[in-house]
Amino acid sequence: MASGTTGGTRRRLIWTFGPSGCAISLDEQAWRLKVDDGFVEIEQKPLEILLVLLQRAGEAVTKAELLDAVWPDVTVVDSSLPTAIAKLRRALGRHADLVETVPRIGYRLTSPTPVTREAVPDRAQLGFKPDMPVPGAAGWxxxxxxxxxxxxxxxxxxxxxxxxxxxxxxxxxxxxxxxxxxxxxxxxxxxxxxxxxxxxxxxxxxxxxxxxxxxDAGSDLTQWLSAHPDAPLEQRLAIVASAARAVASAHRLGVLHMDVKPSNLLIGDDAQVRVIDFGCGALTTVAPDLTGLTQTSLTLAQGASSGGGTPLYLAPEIIAGQTPTSASDIYALGLILFQLVIGDLHRPLAPGWEAQIDDALLRDDIAQAAAFDPQSRLASADLLAERLEALPERRIAQAQGVAADEAAARLRQAVERARIRRPWIALSAVVLVAGLAMTSFAAWQAMRQRDEARRQSANAQAISDFLADDLLARGDPALSGMASETLLQATQRAQPDIAIRFRTAPHVAAQLYHTLARVYEQQSQWAAARDAYDQADAAYGRAGEGRGKSATINRLQHAFMEALSYQADSLDRARKLLADETAQLPPPDRMDPETQVWLSSARGMLSLADGDPKTALAQFGAAATGADALPNLFNARLRNDFHQRHAFTYVRLGDGKSAEAEIRPLLAAQMQLLGPKNPDVLILRLNLGQAYLFQQRYTDAVRELTSVLPELRAQLGPDHRLVQLALGARGQALGMMGRYAESVRDERALVDIALKSQGLHSYRALTALSDLSTSECRAPDLNRGIADGQTAYEGARATFGEQEPLTQAIGAAWAQCLIDARRDDQAFGLLQGLSIKAIGDLNGNPNWGAERDLMLAEIAVHRKNWRLADETLTQIEPVFSAKDADRFEAALFQSLNRQVAANTR
Incomplete structure (x- = not known):
């Protein structure tokens, strides 16, 4: 037995030890220590240590054994054990030397007389009898x-x-x-x-x-069911829903009940369900307003023992000794729901329980509330209540959803027929079918009104007809008149039909515009995506749903797209969209969970575009965690996409190792889910190459990027944004290896694509041109490098402004070319006033300040200011003497050092 904190079932003991004629005793049941015929006030942890020492009296017990016994699965500070030993010795008073320190090992209990033990006698509970007065409560x-x-x-x-x-x-x-x-x-x-x-x-x-x-708030649930064995199912479900609302209210305050069971649910004459007995409860956070409470009064969930609670209703993770969460209480509610549906409050949730539940919706509710894995359970007790309260509407929506399923099947058949006529059909099918799937799911989730369920089902059919007849039918050259029509062309030709076909159904039009906006965004057609997002927003407004969830998500995704595109004025548009939307949203504790995911995603992308990858990492992490908690709203593919953005942000932070650690399991999961050639899989392979790049594993980066580039071109087209990213990353890796001619080849191809598809005043074109300039100057081709660097800098300054981190980073890269050409005064002017932190964050390079100083040292050498050059080089030597230093910069550092040494002897 480890300690008295466990929930063991053995009989409790009274231990007696100490000098002859002066017995010291420890009562396990009452956790009381008696010394010299008097009880001693002492905290529980020192008593638990004493119990372990008593169990092994005379033996040396190691510090590790004591820590494991008294603080199981908890990391404590180094002083915790010595502090508890000191308190135990103080409590023993003149007998403190009975607890002996064993140097370099631990502690031992030495008792002059043998340690004895006897079972605690059974105790009658206080000996109260009816009609006795309540002690300390006058009149009761x-x-x-x-x-x-x-x-x-x-x-x-x-x-x-x-x-x-x-x-x-x-x-x-x-x-x-x-x-x-x-x-x-x-x-x-x-x-x-x-x-x-x-x-x-x-x-x-x-x-x-x-x-x-x-x-006295009424009968408990066990008594109520005994008195109402024939209560209708609706009444039993209402009880669970009411209990779930109460538990959710406690969770919002940071309180876990940890013993939700029928005897702790009271049903009064007013039919109100009330939760009692928080004696086993725990807190998920510290409550700062509860001052003056002893440490034993409250328990934080991460330190809560699994010994409390009623075994039948304990969640599996609690039985396994893991940290309890709100999902643990939700498990108990799911079990109670099962028991009330079958009318037996003693039945466990054993394998095969599904056969006892005829209603498929209730079967799903129970399965999601009482899932074995806490991560797979419903995200909140409120969500369980909502599902039960809306069961009648959900049943209608379920029936109406058949029409939506048939519409989706018809759309898929149209996709398959069109696939052999248009290559882009196979690539875009998942996007288009997803548009219908969102509507079909909305029909399924229409929980509030019967009319809404019917309307959503009709919407699904209408969207299916449009996608199948007006868009995918263009795969037939006889109908489109264009034998080589692309997805973008087909979508653009079909889009005007939305306004005509759905002029009396703005809700349907809104959903279609929203779906097409996502298609354009995936194709990096920023202007078309922006127009479609705006049209969707306007259509939601005409439908009277301008502040509804779908419209809100549309605007948040629009803000994400603007930040992703990083075009002229796009960041300002993203900031305004996000600020306006945030001002209209409720506080986080009352926000719809799905909306919260898209809000975090948009904030993450805006932070990334703003050169703040640390904030982006936190926001993308919140989005991924939120999506994982809502598997009904975000499928596995989409959840993995959120994690991909989180992993990529590590790349932007320059932490290639963390990026790789997160990318590899995602890559395996997406490949199994989607196949090796799916764009989502290819994105992760691209990110893996980027992760290698930031680990200075340049050969691995070139190999992975060279392997994935043909697949990206084949699946997405030769000019796609991801093709450009892969070209840029490979060009950078080749440059780091000193293969400048090959680097120039990749970066020149990237510049040509970016200029053709997005124009000079775009983030991609400007960064590509700057990288090309650097490689040209290192090749060396100084004339072309300086010209391209100047074009990139002036374009960035005109597009984003002189103080933007991107403009400053491009200016710094151009300055190096100017220094190489001995145009030092012009370079020195560019280097003044740069924000080292902003450029370092943008580049994912914490040592960028040393790169700036290296350029200043080179200028000092050119000007023969040997003292300044020597001081500067001495300060930055650790960076450029490291094994992972950029080879060009390391070679330059060594060359400058030699020149300084030759002139300062």
């Missing part, structure tokens, strides 16, 4: 003992016509539990609607027996 008399508590005496008491339930505690251990429940009750009292809980109305915690007094 006991009526009858209730059977709700397993570790406390719980009695119904009366004072005239008033009724209260008293929970008593006779031992210090039980008193701690009452204090915890009282402390949590103070926190629950802050809930907007406190009638969901039964909170103490009075208390006496400074005496033994201690007690808490509660209102």
């Amino acid at each position: 008399r006991l009526v009858r003992r209730l059977s709700r508590g397993e570790t406390d005496d719980v009695w119904l008491a009366a004072k005239g016509d008033a009724r209260r339930v008293f929970k008593f505690a006779e031992t210090p251990g039980r008193l701690r539990q009452l204090k915890r429940e009282n402390a949590i009750a103070r926190l629950l009292a802050q809930a907007p609607k406190t009638d969901a809980f039964v909170l103490p109305q009075a208390r006496a915690l400074d005496r033994l027996p201690a007690w808490l007094a509660f209102a």
Whole structure:
């Protein structure tokens, strides 16, 4: 047995030890220490250490063994064990030397007399009898003992016509539990609607027996079901929904119940369900307003023991000793839902339980609430309540969804027929079918009104008809008149038909515009995507849904696209879209979870475009975590996409190792899900090459990027944004290897594509031109390098402004070319006023300040200012002497050092 904190089932003992004639005793049951015929006040951890030492009296117990026994699965500071030993010795007083330190090993208990032990005798619970007065509660008399508590005496008491339930505690251990429940009750009292809980109305915690007094709030669920065995299913479901609302209210305050079971759910005469007994409860966060409470009064969830709670209702992760979360309470609610549906509160959720539930929707609700994996459970108890409350509408939507499924099948058939006539059909099918799938899912989730369910089903059919007849039918040259029509051409030709075909159905038009905006965005057709997002927003407004969730997500995705495109004025548009939308959204604790995911995604992309990858990493992480918690709304492919952005942000931070660690499992998952040639898989392979680049594994980077480039061209077209990224990354890797001619070849191809597809005043064209300039100057081809560098710098200054990190980074790269050509004064002017942090963040290079100083040292050498050059080179030597230093810069550093040394002897 490890310690007294575990939930073991062995009989508790009283241990006796110490000098002859002066017995010291430890009562495991009451957790009380008696020294010299008097009880000693001492915290529980020192007592647990004493118990371990008693179990191995006379032996040396290592520090590691004590830490593992008393603080299992918890990382504690180095001083925790010595501090607890010191408290134990103080409590032992003149017998402190019984706890002996064993140097370099641990501690040992030395007792002059043998250590004895005896079982704790069974204790009657306080010996109360009906009609006895309640100690410390004037006028209240006991009526009858209730059977709700397993570790406390719980009695119904009366004072005239008033009724209260008293929970008593006779031992210090039980008193701690009452204090915890009282402390949590103070926190629950802050809930907007406190009638969901039964909170103490009075208390006496400074005496033994201690007690808490509660209102008599009705029968518990077990008693209620016994009295109403034929209660209709709707009434039973309403009970679970009401209980889930109450538990969700506690969760929002950071409180876990940790013992949700039928006997802790009371049903009053008003049919209100109330949750009782937070004695096993824990906090997910520290409550700063609960001052003056002892450490044993409250338990943080990460340190909570699995020993509390009722075994049948404990979630699997709690039984396994893992940290409890809100999902643990949701598991118990899912089990209670199952039991109430079948009418048996003793039935476990054993394998094959699904056969006992005829209703497919309820079967799904139970499965998602009581899933074995906590990550697969419903995201909140509120969501379980919403599903149960909307069950009638969901059943109608389920029936209506058949039409949507048939429409989706018809669309897929049209895709297959068109696939052999247009190569782009196979590539875009997933995007287009996803547009219908969103509508079909909306029909399925139409939980509020029957008319809405029917309307969504009709929308799905209308969208299917448009995609199949107006867009995909253009795969037939006889209809389109264009034998080589591309996806972009077909989409652009079909888009005007939306306004005509759906002029009386703006909601359908909005969804179609929204879907087409996503298609354009994937094709990097920024202007077309912007127009489609705007048209979707306008159509949502005409439909009276301008502030609805779909319209909100449309605007957030629009903001994401603007930040991603990084064109002239696009960042300003992204900032305004995001600021305007954020001002209209509710606080995070009341925001729709799906909306929160898209908000975090948009914030992440804007932060990345703004040169703040640390914030981007946090936002993309929040989006990925939020999507993982909503598997019904975000499928596996989309969830992996959110994680891909998080992984890529490590690349932007220059942390190639972390990027690779996150990319590899994502790549395996997406490849298994989508196949080796899917664009999502190719993106991850591109990111893997970039991760190699930032680990200075240039050969691996060139190999991976060379392998993926033909696939990107074949799947997405030769000019696609991702093809450009791959060319740029390979060109950079080749340059790092000193293969400048090959680097110039890749970067020149990239510049040509970017200028043709996006024009000079675009992020891609300007960065590509700057990288090309650097490679040309290193080749060396100084004349072309300086000319291209100047064009890139002037274009960035005109497009983004002189103070933008991108403009400064391009100016710094051009300055190096100018220095190589001995145009030092012009270069020195460019280097003045640069933001080292901003450029370093943008480049993912924490040592960029040293690169700037290297350029200044070269100027000093040209000007024969040997002292300044020597001082500067000395300061930056660690960077350019490192094994992973850029070979061109390392060679330049060594050359400058030799020149300085030759002139300072």
